[in-house]
Amino acid sequence: MVVKKLFEQTGSKDKYLMVYENARHNIAPHPAPKIAYETDADLGHYIEPSWSNEQLNRINMHMSLAFLDCFVKKDDSKCAYLPKRDNATQVKDSEGKLTQAWPGFPDRWATGIRFYRGANAK
Secondary structure, three states, X not given: OHHHHHHHHOOOOOOEEEEEOOOOOOOOOOOOOHHHHHOHHHHOOOOOOOOOXXXXXXXXXXXXXXXHHHHXXXXXXXXXXXXXXXXXXXXXXXXXXXXXXXXXXXXXXXXXXXXXXXXXXX
């Protein structure tokens, strides 16, 4: 994945990156203005065909709040909402049970999301 490689090559070891697989770079803005609906090209700047904008905004809000509460407010209890596993997709273990969902996500509701951490990241 090109994005992961670029992330690994950036300078800081205290870094984080969340990636939506198969999503465009302009995902989850606030609702598109009425004028954007006049052409598909303009609307494409606001609407992500592979992902629900509402769901993306909710995930972004969840992760942003957890991140800011953890690092800005120094609330260690909120750090627990930042994923420890880089891939959100749950898989079955050797006993046939699903691996644990990311914190704050119901079982099987976080697929196609990656959360990368630098070497020194919390």
